[in-house]
Amino acid sequence: MRFILQISNTSINYIAIGLMIFIILFSIGMVIFFLLSRKRITEADLEVRDTQIQAQKDVMSATIVTQEKERQRIARDLHDEISAKLNVIAMNTNMLKEESLSIAEREMLITRIETATGKTLENAREIAHNLLPPVLEKFGLCAALTEVVKSLEGNDLKINYSCDWDKDQFDSDNQLHIYRIIQELLNNTIKYARANEVSILLNQTENDYILSYNDNGIGFQDNAQIGLGTSNISSRVDLLKGSYDLQTSNGNGVVYIFKFPKNLNPYD
Amino acid sequence: MHHYLMESFLDHISTVYQVLLILAFICYTVAIVMGKSDFKPIFLYLLSGVFTELMSNMITRDYFVVLGEKTNAPFFFLFALLQFVFLSYFFKKVITCPIFSKFFKYSVIIVVMIGITPYIFNPSWILEFSVWLPLMTIPLLLFFSTYYFIELLKYKQGYPFINIGLFIMLGTTLIFFMTMQFYEGVPPDVKILLRTLHVLPLTILHTLFIYECVLYFKSQIPQSTT
Numbered sequence: 230m231r232f233i234l235q236i237s238n239t240s241i242n243y244i245a246i247g248l249m250i251f252i253i254l255f256s257i258g259m260v261i262f263f264l265l266s267r268k269r270i271t272e273a274d275l276e277v278r279d280t281q282i283q284a285q286k287d288v289m290s291a292t293i294v295t296q297e298k299e300r301q302r303i304a305r306d307l308h309d310e311i312s313a314k315l316n317v318i319a320m321n322t323n324m325l326k327e328e329s330l331s332i333a334e335r336e337m338l339i340t341r342i343e344t345a346t347g348k349t350l351e352n353a354r355e356i357a358h359n360l361l362p363p364v365l366e367k368f369g370l371c372a373a374l375t376e377v378v379k380s381l382e383g384n385d386l387k388i389n390y391s392c393d394w395d396k397d398q399f400d401s402d403n404q405l406h407i408y409r410i411i412q413e414l415l416n417n418t419i420k421y422a423r424a425n426e427v428s429i430l431l432n433q434t435e436n437d438y439i440l441s442y443n444d445n446g447i448g449f450q451d452n453a454q455i456g457l458g459t460s461n462i463s464s465r466v467d468l469l470k471g472s473y474d475l476q477t478s479n480g481n482g483v484v485y486i487f488k489f490p491k492n493l494n495p496y497d
Numbered sequence: 498m499h500h501y502l503m504e505s506f507l508d509h510i511s512t513v514y515q516v517l518l519i520l521a522f523i524c525y526t527v528a529i530v531m532g533k534s535d536f537k538p539i540f541l542y543l544l545s546g547v548f549t550e551l552m553s554n555m556i557t558r559d560y561f562v563v564l565g566e567k568t569n570a571p572f573f574f575l576f577a578l579l580q581f582v583f584l585s586y587f588f589k590k591v592i593t594c595p596i597f598s599k600f601f602k603y604s605v606i607i608v609v610m611i612g613i614t615p616y617i618f619n620p621s622w623i624l625e626f627s628v629w630l631p632l633m634t635i636p637l638l639l640f641f642s643t644y645y646f647i648e649l650l651k652y653k654q655g656y657p658f659i660n661i662g663l664f665i666m667l668g669t670t671l672i673f674f675m676t677m678q679f680y681e682g683v684p685p686d687v688k689i690l691l692r693t694l695h696v697l698p699l700t701i702l703h704t705l706f707i708y709e710c711v712l713y714f715k716s717q718i719p720q721s722t723t
Contacts, residue, residue, distance in 0.1 A: 238679040242687045245676040249694040252668035253701075256661055259646065263657050266650050274653075 288467070291460035303356065310352035317345045361405070369396030370404040374411060374429065381415065385425060392431040394438055398491070406465045407440065407489075413462050414442050414485065422446025424482060433491070440487040448477040503689045510696050515550060517703035522547050524710040533713055538587035539659060539706065545579040548572075566624060574616070574623050574630060581609070581634035584663065588641035591656060592648060608637050628674040635671045642667060658712075662705030669698040 321342045325335065357363075365373035371392035378390045396404075411429060418424050424446030431440050466473050471489035525540040553569040555561060563571050585605050589598070612633040616622050622629070642664045649655045673695040680688060 238681055238683050239687060241679045242676055242683050242691060245672050246687070246690055246694060248672045249669045249691075249698075252672070253665060253694075253698060256665040256668070256701075259661050259664065260657075263646070263649065263661070267653070267657075270653055 288464040292464060295461050306356050311349055314345045314349040318342050365404060365408055370394060370407055373408055387426050389428040394431050394433060403469060406469055410462050410465050418444045418446060436491055438489040443482060443484040445482045448479055448481045448483055450479045500686055503686060507689055507693050510700060514696050514700045517700055518546055521703045521706040524707055528710055528713055535590055538583045538590060542580060542583040545576055549576040568624060570626050571623050573626060577630045584638050588645055592645050604637060608634055628677055631674050635667050639667045656709050658705040658709040662702035665698040666702040669695060
């Protein structure tokens with residue numbers, strides 16, 4: 230009986246030893262499994278981060294290219310419009326120093342200087358206006374857009390425009406972003422879309438500001454046709470923490486619906 | 498010769514365990530001072546471990562006796578209880594599942610009640626090496642550990658090495674205590690092997706505790722961005 234008990238107890242202890250070794254080996258397996266699963270999570274995170282970094286790089290590069298283009302345009306405007314006219318003024322002023330000039334010739338020179346000065350002033354105002362429309366600063370987005378619409382409307386283009394956005398609830402930086410977005414859209418329509426009707430509607434819901442833009446132009450289908458202007462729009466929308474939806478296809482114009490949260494602050 | 502080697506190995510590994518316990522205790526004390534509140538339960542667990550080891554050593558060296566007997570069984574009972582309380586506290590802190598939080602309190606109270614009641618009716622058990630309390634408390638801790646491991650697979654944050662260390666220790670300890678009733682007539686080598694397999698996971702536990710703490714210290718070193 231004692232012998233049987235001895236075998237039985239020893240066997241139980243051997244089973245226990247086996248189980249303890251199994252637990253140790255199982256735990257080693259747990260460590261390996263855990264490390265592999267964490268590696269997988271880390272790799273997935275890195276992939277997401279790479280995509281985000283790439284998107285940021287794209288936005289940054291689009292911003293830099295746009296800035297450079299804008300600088301080139303301003304430099305060209307200053308050179309072609311302002312410098313050329315200032316040269317004319319300087320040349321005519323020098324000629325005025327000639328003592329042999331008759332009164333009629335002097336009057337002609339003075340008239341030329343007056344005309345050139347007036348045109349220079351007009352051009353300088355235009356350049357400043359393009360950089361930051363004064364009406365946007367003074368009277369807000371709706372008024373500035375009304376001015377843009379009036380300047381573009383004519384026989385070839387009909388613009389249906391309405392705006393009920395509250396000027397006071399929108400800070401000037403945000404208004405400028407929206408203004409630039411609409412400018413870009415109009416620019417695309419005029420340059421590429423061959424449209425004769427455009428609709429710009431700015432209204433609001435309880436939580437969002439809604440901007441709907443559509444034209445009846447040729448539209449587009451190929452993603453390659455989405456250029457710098459569109460990336461510019463995207464980065465401005467991101468800055469405003471908004472979102473947008475674009476519907477277009479060949480021959481069917483474009484429909485953009487933008488949504489911006491109320492009480493937005495781009496620097497949050 | 499074979500028996501002597503096994504015993505010598507057990508002695509060595511026991512010494513390694515005690516050194517690692519003290520090292521882990523120092524590391525977690527520093528981490529607590531640095532403000533790592535998640536480590537508080539582990540610190541308390543290590544503190545109770547150090548206390549039990551110290552008392553056991555003092556009793557072995559005849560510094561004092563407990564109720565006229567040379568036994569460390571009451572400290573063993575106290576440690577089993579504190580281990581359950583502090584490790585449950587650790588899992589409460591780290592497991593995020595709301596259902597777990599809802600039933601945690603009740604499950605811990607019920608297990609403590611079941612674990613302690615026999616000792617209330619039979620206080621002499623405290624002076625014996627009764628395995629009732631650990632056998633009642635360890636399965637619940639093992640369940641918490643398994644559940645936390647599954648959570649760790651989903652999230653990046655957490656303390657996987659502490660958890661795996663606890664799993665090894667709790668699993669082997671449970672089996673070790675379950676077989677304590679069946680020592681009669683068992684060859685000494687088997688007993689030594691069992692004790693070795695009980696102490697070895699403890700050294701693994703404290704190594705993993707220290708490793709997790711080192712990871713925390715490393716995370717506190719400011720990283721250069723250049």
